[in-house]
Amino acid sequence: xxxxxxxxxxxxxxxxATQLLSTRYLHVLTLNARMEAWxxxxxxxxxxxxxxxxxxxxxxxxxRDWLHDAWPILTERxxxxxxxxxxxxxxxxxxxxxxxxxxxxxxxxxxxxxRWWHFRYPLLVTGDPTEQLPPTWFPPPIHIE
Numbered sequence: 001x002x003x004x005x006x007x008x009x010x011x012x013x014x015x016x017a018t019q020l021l022s023t024r025y026l027h028v029l030t031l032n033a034r035m036e037a038w039x040x041x042x043x044x045x046x047x048x049x050x051x052x053x054x055x056x057x058x059x060x061x062x063x064r065d066w067l068h069d070a071w072p073i074l075t076e077r078x079x080x081x082x083x084x085x086x087x088x089x090x091x092x093x094x095x096x097x098x099x100x101x102x103x104x105x106x107x108x109x110x111x112x113x114x115r116w117w118h119f120r121y122p123l124l125v126t127g128d129p130t131e132q133l134p135p136t137w138f139p140p141p142i143h144i145e
């Protein structure tokens with residue numbers, strides 16, 4: 001299916017999302033930059049998360065949060081154009097992670113979360129094997145060199 005070229009309304013929606021979300025997120029980044037950042041993070045997770053950064057894992061998924069919040073602001077044509085790329089990255093992220101077992105939540109409650117990426121942890125880690133990992137990362141990820 002060929003997607004028509006984006007027009008001024010489409011670009012305005014990207015700009016609007018960037019501006020509206022700039023107060024909620026620390027950096028003013030474009031849709032392209034957020035997609036690239038999510039792609040880079042997914043690649044890092046696939047290669048193994050450094051144990052020293054394990055406790056920062058939830059903070060590192062901010063670009064996916066931004067994409068989630070921006071999606072309804074974008075025009076349908078922009079979403080249709082970028083959805084296959086986002087879907088492919090999400091598939092890769094799911095393949096490189098496992099569902100956490102959060103304290104006080106059932107697996108069905110976790111499964112129903114719209115921000116599902118907050119409820120996953122990496123399957124592979126690198127770095128110091130004695131570094132303590134979050135207790136919700138169970139069973140523990142495989143340590144690779």
